[in-house]
Amino acid sequence: MNKPIPLLAQDKLTFLLSVVPYLIDRGSVTVSDIARDFGVSPQYVRNIIPFLGSAGVPGDTLTYQHSDLFDIDWDAFEQHDEVVLRNYVGIDDVPRFSGTEAAALLAGLQYLAASPSFAAREDLGALMEKLSRGVDQLPPSVVVSSPTGGPVADIINQAIAESRRVEFRYRDARGTVHSRQVDPWQLYSTDGTWHLNGWCYLRDAVRVFRLDRISDITITHHAILQHSNQSEAYGLLFESASADIVVTLSVTGEGNAAIQDYRPEYPLNEDADAVRRTALIRVANYAGIIRLVCSRPDDIVVIDPPDARAAVARWATDALESYRSQ
CATH class of the missing domain: 2.30.30 (SH3 type barrels.)
Structure with missing residues (x-):
């Protein structure tokens, strides 16, 4: 059996920097397991682990109080040859997701994981598990309706x-x-x-x-x-055909962003930063135009053809009548 190679000073520093997150991630670990995973002798682990008790950060008082230092379960270490961190400092002084932020990310990942294109991605499940652990409080329970085709x-x-x-x-x-x-x-x-x-x-x-x-x-x-x-x-939602209807719109910046999948054309060479621009899009029928105007009534206005304006006006009138009848 080969003897472990003696460590240099920089190797010892690397060991100390590496062993803390290793212990945090695993909880209770035996000395022999640490020695095996880091390629050192069990006695080396026993000699160096006690130094963690004198390591830490100055803290608010700059006096290295007990809560500012690393601490281990000394009974477990001395009696059972196990290393368990009871207090660690500095490691958690990084931005962490709040419970609400983690819930929002988990909801998005749940939606992706349920879609056919991502269903076989094992890394999505691993990422969701890490997000659940890496928060400063327990995230709210979120259940996302699974998309399905x-x-x-x-x-x-x-x-x-x-x-x-x-x-x-x-x-x-x-x-x-x-x-x-x-x-x-x-x-x-x-x-x-x-x-x-x-x-x-x-x-x-x-x-x-x-x-x-x-x-x-x-x-x-x-x-x-x-x-x-x-x-x-790839990613193109609408593809024009020769029989499509050309519709002229007046759009704001947000309205312009909403019609990009229609491959709009800008016939008047207006300033791209103008408050409103004239855009031409092609649709198979007026139902698509109605959906667009409904989604952004202040940002998308139908200019031409008259039939398109009439279709939007009829939809608005019917909607108002339906509302009044309730």
Whole structure:
């Protein structure tokens, strides 16, 4: 059996700096376990651990009071050859999440962990466990409703994992049903609605499909092919088509940020920092415009065409009438 290599002064300092977080993380540890993990002799551990009792920080009084020093369970150390830190200082003098902050982060991680794209990520569970431990108080219990795209999403995720094309029937915004063959690239949720991003062979272009409009989906034997604009399509929620309606909007800075997924155009070359700008977007029907205006009525105003303004006005009138009737 090889004898442990004698430690130099800098090695001893490294040992002392390393052993404290090691003990904090593990709680009660035997001398033999410490010696094994750090590659030193048990006697070396017995000799150096008592020095922790004289180490610490000056504290508010600058006099090194007892509470300013490290302390161990001396009975456990002397009688059972175990090291247990009873007081440690300095280590916790770093920013820590409050219970509310940790709960907010845990809620977001729970949502990610439940989505098909992240369900197999073991590191998410480990991160959530660390967050639960690394707070200054117990975080509130948070339960997040798990997002799900249903059986269709399961099939698409399998196709993506196997790099195979899918075939399905799709009902578009106008109610027309077509058979589609699609190379699936990306599956994601926006405001609770699941979308598939991929290459549509019917349109010979990138398309985004809502999962709630997909039926009779199957995985084909065809492999997914690489397309020249594939990298540009990731994260794009709306892709224009030749039959789309062009709508002119007046938007504030926040309204402009809300329409970026529509690939807006700015025909008047106005100052990007202007209070309001004129933007053109393309939509399949007026339902999308109504949703936009509803989400930011002060920041998005429909200018043209008249039919779009009328659709928004009808929706607002119906909403008011519904409110009055309650």
